[in-house]
Amino acid sequence: MGLFDIFRKKKDTKTEVNVEILYPQGETAPITDNETAEIVKKAPNNIQQTNELKDQVDLVPKNSDVEGQTKNELKPETKEISVTDVSEDITETDHYEKGLEKSRQSFGEKLNAFFAKFRTVDEDFFEELEDTLIQADVGYQVAMRISDELRNEAKLQKAKNKNDLKRVIVDKLIEIYQSSGNGEDNTMHFAPEGPTIILFVGVNGVGKTTTIGKLANLYHQQDKKVLLAAADTFRAGATEQLIEWANRDHVDIVTGAARVDPASVVFDAVKKAKNENYDILFVDTAGRLQNNVNLMQELAKMKRIITRELPQAPHEVLIVLDATTGQNAIQQAKLFKESTDVTGIVLTKLDGTAKGGIVLAIRDEMHLPVKWVGLGEKASDLRPFMPEEFVKGLYKGLID
Numbered sequence: 235m236g237l238f239d240i241f242r243k244k245k246d247t248k249t250e251v252n253v254e255i256l257y258p259q260g261e262t263a264p265i266t267d268n269e270t271a272e273i274v275k276k277a278p279n280n281i282q283q284t285n286e287l288k289d290q291v292d293l294v295p296k297n298s299d300v301e302g303q304t305k306n307e308l309k310p311e312t313k314e315i316s317v318t319d320v321s322e323d324i325t326e327t328d329h330y331e332k333g334l335e336k337s338r339q340s341f342g343e344k345l346n347a348f349f350a351k352f353r354t355v356d357e358d359f360f361e362e363l364e365d366t367l368i369q370a371d372v373g374y375q376v377a378m379r380i381s382d383e384l385r386n387e388a389k390l391q392k393a394k395n396k397n398d399l400k401r402v403i404v405d406k407l408i409e410i411y412q413s414s415g416n417g418e419d420n421t422m423h424f425a426p427e428g429p430t431i432i433l434f435v436g437v438n439g440v441g442k443t444t445t446i447g448k449l450a451n452l453y454h455q456q457d458k459k460v461l462l463a464a465a466d467t468f469r470a471g472a473t474e475q476l477i478e479w480a481n482r483d484h485v486d487i488v489t490g491a492a493r494v495d496p497a498s499v500v501f502d503a504v505k506k507a508k509n510e511n512y513d514i515l516f517v518d519t520a521g522r523l524q525n526n527v528n529l530m531q532e533l534a535k536m537k538r539i540i541t542r543e544l545p546q547a548p549h550e551v552l553i554v555l556d557a558t559t560g561q562n563a564i565q566q567a568k569l570f571k572e573s574t575d576v577t578g579i580v581l582t583k584l585d586g587t588a589k590g591g592i593v594l595a596i597r598d599e600m601h602l603p604v605k606w607v608g609l610g611e612k613a614s615d616l617r618p619f620m621p622e623e624f625v626k627g628l629y630k631g632l633i634d
């Protein structure tokens with residue numbers, strides 16, 4: 235009995251950076267219910283204000299446990315981020331092949347091990363194939379579909395050697411990748427006029443801030459006027475991290491002091507984007523557990539404020555998912571989708587996982603387009619999702 239038989243049984247189935255920091259009047263305590271939190275703007279002075287922010291972070295009582303985060307975790311983090319590689323002359327195919335190397339190798343090894351076992355195409359063959367596919371994180375449904383379709387595949391019955399068999403399986407995978415994306419709109423939607431507002435959501439550490447930094451870099455290179463809103467006022471390091479990206483990308487940013495109501499940061503950023511004719515506003519939000527009602531309400535509040543200021547906005551709500559978390563990522567996306575109108579997925583850290591097959595499971599189960607994929611830590615490693623390149627990157631070299 236294979237590892238996954240237990241599941242199978244259920245089968246029916248610009249150079250100057252402008253940093254604007256908002257402070258709540260008097261103190262740093264969170265303002266939770268007041269949508270138009272009174273805010274005092276300080277004159278922009280990048281480095282000084284970043285330090286002030288750090289001071290405020292230190293006001294958090296020693297060892298206090300703030301919604302599961304200790305003081306240590308609240309320490310600002312800074313990180314060397316390379317954006318200098320954007321002009322590298324490498325093709326899309328190169329990006330995908332390099333980024334998916336781990337997945338390709340791992341799947342290749344699994345497939346080879348699988349073929350080493352079988353001499354005949356019998357029921358055991360299909361069961362083991364299902365296990366192999368599930369381990370590659372293509373998802374249970376997709377694994378079943380592939381093996382069912384292969385059962386009826388005349389070419390498979392006629393296959394004379396292992397290479398023929400491999401080819402039929404890989405061809406089937408490619409076919410499914412392509413058909414599951416039919417009609418999928420993985421383009422970004424921009425406002426016909428006025429600022430485009432893009433909200434990023436997702437649980438802690440999935441790569442929201444990094445993705446915004448990378449996208450800001452990309453659009454700035456395309457001469458768009460980009461503004462960032464650091465509405466993650468919960469994790470102190472997040473604001474600093476975004477300021478760091480703003481500096482490197484040469485784009486402007488609106489931030490809030492630690493624990494200020496994130497909605498007030500959003501409010502001010504949207505106003506600024508409108509009044510000063512920005513093309514794109516990226517809103518970073520705090521990582522939240524999808525089952526934390528308060529945090530989900532906070533997200534809803536941010537959306538309400540955006541829509542009140544600009545009725546067509548937000549133009550995109552992108553959920554950022556960490557590919558290394560495998561099937562967990564799908565569960566997260568499902569819960570977010572229930573409480574927010576998510577328009578697309580950014581799948582990060584594909585370079586760090588052997589489970590690139592997760593894209594297939596996500597597309598199959600979520601009915602949400604994957605719009606961007608993170609294939610590495612550099613700014614240029616965030617790529618628009620291209621199914622053909624993805625498939626090539628995953629399976630190249632598996633059939634000779």
Ligand SMILES: Nc1nc2c(ncn2[C@@H]2O[C@H](COP(=O)(O)OP(=O)(O)OP(=O)(O)O)[C@@H](O)[C@H]2O)c(=O)[nH]1
Pocket residue numbers: 436437438439440441442443444445466469472475519520521522554582583584585586607608609610611615
């Ligand atoms: N290898 C790799 N690392 C990535 C990628 N995207 C993000 N990361 C890394 O993932 C880590 C977490 O990223 P953040 O951007 O801080 O995540 P976040 O979602 O903003 O986190 P919170 O603010 O805690 O919610 C950082 O070390 C990033 O460099 C990727 O595509 N590939």
